[in-house]
Amino acid sequence: MLTMTDKKLGYDDLQPLMALQTGDEKHDAASTSTLDVLWVLYDEVLDIAAERINDPARDRFFLSKGHGPRPYYAVLAAKGFIPVDWLATFGGFDSPLGYHPDRNLVPGVEVSSGSLGHGLPLAVGAALGLRAQGIGARIVVLVGDAELDEGSNAEATEFAAAAGLSALTVVAVDNSSASWPWRGGLETRFEVAGWHAVRVDGRDHAALAGALARRTESDAPNLVVVEVEAAS
Amino acid sequence: MSDLAMRERFAATACKLLDQDRSVAVVLADISASMFAEAAARHPDRVVNVGIREQLLVNVGAGMAMTGMRPVVHTFATFLVERGFEQVKLGFAHQGVGGVLVSAGASYDMSRGGRTHQAPGDVALLDTLPDWTIHVPGHPDEVDTLLRGAVAGDGMVYLRTSTQQNTAPMPVDGSGTMMVVRRGSGGTVVAVGPMLDPVLSATEGIDVTVLYATTVRPFDAQTLISTLGSAEVILVEPYLAGTSTRCVAEALAHVSHRVLGLGVPRVELRRYGRPEEHAAALGLDAAGVCRRVTSFLGLNGTLA
Numbered sequence: 001m002l003t004m005t006d007k008k009l010g011y012d013d014l015q016p017l018m019a020l021q022t023g024d025e026k027h028d029a030a031s032t033s034t035l036d037v038l039w040v041l042y043d044e045v046l047d048i049a050a051e052r053i054n055d056p057a058r059d060r061f062f063l064s065k066g067h068g069p070r071p072y073y074a075v076l077a078a079k080g081f082i083p084v085d086w087l088a089t090f091g092g093f094d095s096p097l098g099y100h101p102d103r104n105l106v107p108g109v110e111v112s113s114g115s116l117g118h119g120l121p122l123a124v125g126a127a128l129g130l131r132a133q134g135i136g137a138r139i140v141v142l143v144g145d146a147e148l149d150e151g152s153n154a155e156a157t158e159f160a161a162a163a164g165l166s167a168l169t170v171v172a173v174d175n176s177s178a179s180w181p182w183r184g185g186l187e188t189r190f191e192v193a194g195w196h197a198v199r200v201d202g203r204d205h206a207a208l209a210g211a212l213a214r215r216t217e218s219d220a221p222n223l224v225v226v227e228v229e230a231a232s
Numbered sequence: 233m234s235d236l237a238m239r240e241r242f243a244a245t246a247c248k249l250l251d252q253d254r255s256v257a258v259v260l261a262d263i264s265a266s267m268f269a270e271a272a273a274r275h276p277d278r279v280v281n282v283g284i285r286e287q288l289l290v291n292v293g294a295g296m297a298m299t300g301m302r303p304v305v306h307t308f309a310t311f312l313v314e315r316g317f318e319q320v321k322l323g324f325a326h327q328g329v330g331g332v333l334v335s336a337g338a339s340y341d342m343s344r345g346g347r348t349h350q351a352p353g354d355v356a357l358l359d360t361l362p363d364w365t366i367h368v369p370g371h372p373d374e375v376d377t378l379l380r381g382a383v384a385g386d387g388m389v390y391l392r393t394s395t396q397q398n399t400a401p402m403p404v405d406g407s408g409t410m411m412v413v414r415r416g417s418g419g420t421v422v423a424v425g426p427m428l429d430p431v432l433s434a435t436e437g438i439d440v441t442v443l444y445a446t447t448v449r450p451f452d453a454q455t456l457i458s459t460l461g462s463a464e465v466i467l468v469e470p471y472l473a474g475t476s477t478r479c480v481a482e483a484l485a486h487v488s489h490r491v492l493g494l495g496v497p498r499v500e501l502r503r504y505g506r507p508e509e510h511a512a513a514l515g516l517d518a519a520g521v522c523r524r525v526t527s528f529l530g531l532n533g534t535l536a
Contacts, residue, residue: 056300104328110298112326115318121288122323125259125295125303132257132277132301152319155285163280 009078011039017074021090021097033175033202033228034142035071040208041140041171042075050080053108059137060126062111064119065144065173066100073097073106081108117150119143120170124156127165138214142171145186146178154189161194164219169212170195172223173202176230190223202228238393239336241372243267245379246304246334250275255302256383261289263307264336287316293331294323302332302383308342309335309351309392313358324388325361331389332382338394338426339471339496340510343503352496356475358390359449365389365408366449368425368470373401374446381406396426396470396507408447410455416440419464419529420456424448424476427468427516434522438531440466448476453483463489466525470516473497492528494521 009017014035042048046059063072070090077084082096089095096105100114113119123141130137143153160168172186182189187197196215200207211224243264249256250271257278258268265272265281272279278301282288286307293303305312312335313320324331335354342349358364365387367378375393382389402411410422413432416439423431424445435442441459445452448469456465465480473495480491496514503513511517515524 102326112322112328115322117287118291118319118322121291121319122295122298122327124288125292125297126299127295128277128280128292129257129296129299129301132296133254133299135299152287152291155282155288156291159282159285159288 011043013078014039014071014074017077017084017087018070020084020087021070021073032071033173033231034065034068035074036203036205037142037171037173037208037226038071038075040205041212042079044209045212046140047137048108050108053081056133057135057137060110060123060139062113062119062123062126062139062141063101063109064111064113064123064141065116065147066113069097069099069101072101076106076108082106116144116147117152120153121156123168124160124163124165127160127168128163130167131165136167138167138169140169140171140212142173144177145172145174145181148172148182148186149178149180157190157195158193160221165221166215166219168221170221170223171212171226173226173228175228186225187223194220195223196220197223197225199225199227202226237372238369238375238395238397239264240267241375242306242334242336242379242391242393245376247271249304249380249383250278253302253383254278255300257293257296257301257303259289259293259296259303259305261286261307261311263311286311287319290316290319290333291323293333294319294327294329297324297329297331298327302330302386304332304334304383306334306336308337308349309354310337310349313354313390314351317357320358321361325363330386332379332391333389334379334391334393336393338392338396340507341395343505343507343510346504347500347502352472354392354471355390355448355469356472359475363388364449365447367391367447369393369404369446370398370425370428370444371401372397374404377404377406378446392425392471394426394470396511398426398429402428402444402446404446406447408450408452410443410445410452412441412455412459413444414440414442415459416442417461419462419466420460421466421468421525422456422476424467424469426470427521430511430516430518430521431468433518434525438525438529440525440529451476451479451483453479456480456483460484463487464491464529465489466492466528467494468516468521469493469495471495490528492524494524
């Protein structure tokens with residue numbers, strides 16, 4: 001049944017879709033940490049569809065934390081961006097689906113990631129580019145809590161708030177994987193820089209959808225810390 | 233002429249392009265920001281100064297390109313190419329988007345500033361990546377032509393400005409073809425950008441062909457081959473010595489040949505002073521080039 005591309009796939013299909021992706025993928029904890037928020041983003045939040053991957057007005061989703069991409073590929077397949085039968089090729093020489101996604105190989109993937117600390121700075125540039133062109137689309141970038149150790153994120157965080165990039169939302173999946181966590185939690189440094197910040201239960205779909213809804217109260221960019229069980 | 237001539241010309245041309253083309257954006261990291269103050273007032277969303285944040289500088293340019301804009305990204309060469317090299321590598325070619333990087337400072341423009349402000353390795357470093365076009369102009373007029381061509385395209389372009397420059401501009405058209413400045417029957421001397429004046433002086437009275445290159449990547453092998461006399465080639469580059477020797481070796485792989493790569497050596501000079509003093513110390517003034525050319529060609533050294 002999962003080979004039928006015309007079937008409307010839902011959340012309950014994601015685990016089987018992930019299971020199709022065999023191989024020696026080593027990021028299981030990282031993988032499942034993002035499953036629910038990815039689903040909520042693509043099912044309820046982002047203004048994007050498989051038929052509109054080149055629409056200039058589409059919302060953009062940047063998976064900056066590129067490791068552990070199986071849930072991402074599963075969601076893209078469930079939403080019709082990629083054929084379900086690609087999933088079994090995961091990591092193969094002829095497969096478009098690598099252990100880190102490549103936007104030049106996978107329809108609907110907006111950023112080629114893998115090296116940590118590039119997605120947010122690129123998203124800042126993309127937000128500036130959309131604003132300069134008068135396009136009101138949102139940019140949502142998913143990072144991991146340990147990824148925020150990379151100093152490049154500090155450059156981007158400070159500037160994004162100063163520039164009033166309200167179209168930008170950072171989803172920080174916090175599975176307590178940072179070796180040296182920030183005191184006071186991830187929110188503190190974003191809030192100091194002028195971001196709006198909120199922390200939600202990463203398995204609560206209604207809470208995720210509420211936190212990820214577009215904010216219009218101010219021109220501050222938005223941080224949503226998505227708390228999930230600690231990485232083992 | 234001002235010692236900021238190439239950089240000022242870059243800024244003036246970039247400001248005109250901002251007025252003419254709504255897809256053009258200039259991204260800065262404080263360096264040269266005053267040159268863009270008026271343009272920033274006219275185009276606040278397309279002149280972006282991120283402050284002293286060079287990783288962000290490069291990725292903001294790439295991110296703007298991902299939305300269809302044509303970014304012109306500028307700071308000193310060492311901060312533009314070397315500090316955030318992974319941003320250059322992954323932000324542009326790996327994402328599959330283009331952009332124009334424009335540097336100032338070159339190898340030893342800021343001779344008094346010391347090693348931290350000198351980037352002789354910038355071209356060699358970019359040369360580890362695929363598909364970058366690299367322009368090394370020798371005169372402010374050439375900056376204007378090369379920048380206009382770069383911004384009009386959609387590829388990845390590095391434009392390296394310098395305060396070292398030739399007395400007169402050459403009729404550079406941005407096509408990437410090397411110009412035949414002098415025809416001889418002996419070896420070939422390739423002068424890159426600001427090295428043309430010292431090369432012409434150094435080779436006065438020597439029977440060599442002198443080619444002038446302002447575009448070093450892609451390297452114009454065709455002109456080198458079609459004008460070749462004896463298969464002896466001397467590259468004179470204003471950055472790391474030997475950066476383009478592999479291009480000559482590939483161009484002449486079918487013939488026995490000799491190649492000498494002149495440029496800035498790897499050694500740290502640890503001297504301040506004027507750029508001319510650095511050129512002399514590094515053997516890149518006319519006397520130094522003459523000495524190396526005559527020795528390589530087996531001529532007696534009387535001209536040195």
